[in-house]
Amino acid sequence: MSSEALSPVRRRRRRRTLTVLLVASLCGGTGAATYAALSPDGSSPVNPTPPGPTGSTVAAPVSFTDAQAGSCLNWTQDGPVTRDIVTVDCAQPHRFEVATREDLSQYPTSEFGPDAPQPDLQRQQQLTEELCTAPTTDYLGGKLDPTGRYTISPILPPAEGWAAGDRTMLCGVMVTDADGTALEVTGVAAGSDQSRFSAVDTCVRAVGDTASEVPCDQPHSWQVTKVVNLADNFTGAWPTVDEQNRWLSGVCQTAAVDYLGGGDAGDEALYQSTLVPFWTSMTEDSWDAGSRTVNCALTKDSAGPEGQSFAEIVGDVRGAFTLDGQAPEPQPARNPRR
Known part of the structure; x- marks a missing residue:
């Protein structure tokens, strides 16, 4: 079945799965x-x-x-x-x-x-x-x-x-970043949450099996709207990806609306942007290692060639931005508004 035949919900779920695999392939x-x-x-x-052996002058x-x-x-x-x-x-x-x-x-x-x-x-x-x-x-x-x-x-x-x-x-x-260069961090690694995630407002570009943070005025695949701690909703054993998805769908929908202004204005801005809420999920191995942090973001399916999963966003999604080189198409009025 082609991706065009998938419902929007199924297409978004497939996108999320791809991202889990993408994150898993990064330097870890x-x-x-x-x-x-x-x-x-x-x-x-x-x-x-240090001194050499007793009586020795060789250091x-x-x-x-x-x-x-x-x-x-x-x-x-x-x-x-x-x-x-x-x-x-x-x-x-x-x-x-x-x-x-x-x-x-x-x-x-x-x-x-x-x-x-x-x-x-x-x-x-x-x-x-x-x-x-x-x-x-x-x-x-x-x-x-x-x-x-x-x-x-x-x-x-x-x-x-x-x-x-x-x-x-x-x-x-x-x-490290996608090129293997060591990044500056703070805090002790031992005992910390080892999750790989990005800060709010970060723009991330995915190419092949690598993802890297880039300035938002450069082409990117998604923009982060929220940092989420899965422990806020899940305790004990690893929650399955389906369980994570059911919870994160509401969390990230709310985060998207809030990120674009909140309330009716944020809801309308999200609708007109044509972007969709997107989130990463946690594998069982990562959960067992103590990781709990994932991201909500905004993205869009690619309308480009087969194999290109994300539309190319240029610009901050809270202002003027393009999708694959074009401004988002104006959407028809909604009555009633969603």
Whole structure:
């Protein structure tokens, strides 16, 4: 059956299902291949040089950081180059939270000896699985949302530190964008809601199996109207997607009307916009990991080629905007108004 033969309700439900799969495909869980290892360019040691063995004048390699489990790190991101890595209070903006500190020189092979090159991306991903995943999951209380906001990744020393013999590897979590760049966040990951969601007013563009936040004056697929905590209505075991849909349909309809002005004016604005309320839902694995947060948004089905799911919105939906390059078609008067 073609999408044109589906009722509006069924078409919207199919759209929501697509979005659940889309969100599930984003960077979550262990993402070493996306952001395999951070080497802060030109970062200076924050540890004093430790003494060598008694009577020795040979200093042990200085670690590029003294960060331990529970430390949070931030740095300056200049395109692909990172520099000036510092330890900060986790209540302050940061890009990485340390779960464990590993010394690769103690790895039970000669792979990381004095003259060894830094591991390539494939080896870094293996090291993430071998050395980071289990202790980082333990650090998070044994719960990692597989489609959540946190990605498990390692940080290796800068090239000059590695060449000088530093074999420190930090394992921890960060939040990345669709390109794998670490974003600034606040608060401690351990014990937090790991849901991947966007703030109210955010515009999100979905392309293929990735979604990224973009300015609303750029083409996007939906605009967020509300952040919803499923725990406000559901307790205990995971509510099925159908159960979530039945509740969120009313919540997100109200959110859409309120977002566009509230009352009769908001209801009329929603009708004239031709947009429809839209929401994300929570998978059972995410629920079991403690995630509870989803989004309400406004979107529109695509009238474009097969395989294009969302109309291309440009502009803030509370003002002048276009759908696939055209202003929304004026809708006929309703009597009685819905």
